[in-house]
Amino acid sequence: MKINNTFVHCLALTALSSLYACGGSSGGTDSTEQTGSFSLALTDGPVDSANQVVVEFSGVSIKPVDGEAIEFMFEEPRQIDLLQLQGSASEAIITDETVPAGEYEWIRLHVNAEHDNILDSFIELGDGSQLELRVPSGSQTGLKLVRGFTLAADGHADFTIDFDLRKSVTNPPGLPGALLKPALRLIDNLEVGSISGSVDANLVAQQCADAGVSAGAVYVYVGSGAVPTDMSGSENDPLTSALVSYGEAAEYRYEVGFLAGGEYTLAYTCGSLDDNPEQVDELVFVGAVDVTVIADQQTTQDFVLTE
Numbered sequence: 220m221k222i223n224n225t226f227v228h229c230l231a232l233t234a235l236s237s238l239y240a241c242g243g244s245s246g247g248t249d250s251t252e253q254t255g256s257f258s259l260a261l262t263d264g265p266v267d268s269a270n271q272v273v274v275e276f277s278g279v280s281i282k283p284v285d286g287e288a289i290e291f292m293f294e295e296p297r298q299i300d301l302l303q304l305q306g307s308a309s310e311a312i313i314t315d316e317t318v319p320a321g322e323y324e325w326i327r328l329h330v331n332a333e334h335d336n337i338l339d340s341f342i343e344l345g346d347g348s349q350l351e352l353r354v355p356s357g358s359q360t361g362l363k364l365v366r367g368f369t370l371a372a373d374g375h376a377d378f379t380i381d382f383d384l385r386k387s388v389t390n391p392p393g394l395p396g397a398l399l400k401p402a403l404r405l406i407d408n409l410e411v412g413s414i415s416g417s418v419d420a421n422l423v424a425q426q427c428a429d430a431g432v433s434a435g436a437v438y439v440y441v442g443s444g445a446v447p448t449d450m451s452g453s454e455n456d457p458l459t460s461a462l463v464s465y466g467e468a469a470e471y472r473y474e475v476g477f478l479a480g481g482e483y484t485l486a487y488t489c490g491s492l493d494d495n496p497e498q499v500d501e502l503v504f505v506g507a508v509d510v511t512v513i514a515d516q517q518t519t520q521d522f523v524l525t526e
Contacts, residue, residue, distance in 0.1 A: 253372035253373070254317050255317075255320045255372060255375060257315075257317075257370065259279060259312055259378050262307075262382070263301040263302060263381070263382045263384055264386075265305050266302075266384040266385050266388055267385075267436070267492045268345050269342050269344055269388070270302070270344070271300050272384055272399075273340060273342070275339040275340045277292060277331055278290060280326070281323055281325070281326050282324045283319060284321065284324055285322075286319070299312075306415070306476050307413050307474060308476070309476075319370075321370060324367055326363070326366070333351075333354075335351070337351075340353075351395065352396060352397050353396055364380065380403055381477055382402070382403060383459055383460075385491070386452075386496045388400075407479070410479050411477050411478055412480055413474065413475060413476040413512070413518070415517060415519060416473065417522070420471060422487070422505065422506070422523065423435065423471050425524060427489040430465070433491065434463040435489035436460045436462050436473070436491035437486070437487050437522070438491075439457055439460060439475055440485075441482075448502075449490075449499060451496060451499045452497075463487070483512060484508070487506045490503055508520060
């Protein structure tokens with residue numbers, strides 16, 4: 220890959236690569252320019268009432284503070300089912316690409332997501348029906364995260380983008396399909412830990428009318444002592460959430476991945492299926508508890524039925 224002061228000429232990569240990079244001017248290479256590597260993956264904060272949420276990605280751009288955007292365009296668009304990326308699961312879309320060291324302003328995901336009668340991006344509902352998924356202005360601007368980062372010389376920037384689908388996916392009346400509104404969280408993989416645990420079956424039975432339809436979710440709030448609320452677009456919204464599911468170990472479990480080290484409040488609710496991010500909903504929360512996350516460690520927090 221040739222590098223100049225603003226970055227690269229367009230470059231055709233080898234057959235082993237799935238993308239090409241272009242951006243900046245087409246001047247000569249500055250062999251003295253310092254570089255580092257950049258990696259990016261995707262994960263998902265889930266939504267209850269869907270079998271699949273598929274988004275088609277065509278590339279990624281990153282913008283240096285000084286210079287033109289650097290584009291990594293996939294040779295073939297990639298359809299990714301975000302619902303398969305829950306908990307600590309993720310899927311890499313950029314791996315160890317060489318870029319100039321320095322300050323960066325934003326990251327942009329290029330997506331194919333319009334109401335155009337093409338199921339490139341779509342949501343499959345619980346009844347098996349499929350709706351086209353549109354990102355507002357997605358064909359022009361993609362999904363943009365305006366959060367800066369610094370890449371040190373010979374360093375490695377390793378990030379994951381969390382799609383919080385519970386906050387993002389809506390189905391407004393009168394539109395031909397669903398909308399995916401940006402509710403993205405950029406996570407530095409060098410600074411994250413996770414929380415997982417079980418939910419007492421007696422607690423699920425007490426709170427849920429039909430656990431076969433929904434066993435609820437664990438909501439995660441920034442800071443200790445937070446008062447649990449629904450997702451409604453307020454400053455008190457949960458940071459993310461995790462579905463509770465009945466697994467192979469014959470118990471109800473949840474997992475929340477990609478949390479920066481720090482203090483959090485967790486709470487369980489069986490009302491997540493009715494949580495509409497467009498309005499305030501009165502959900503019943505139980506078992507609110509403070510949890511400390513330590514980078515590169517998994518913290519266990521179980522929810523039990525108390526008298």
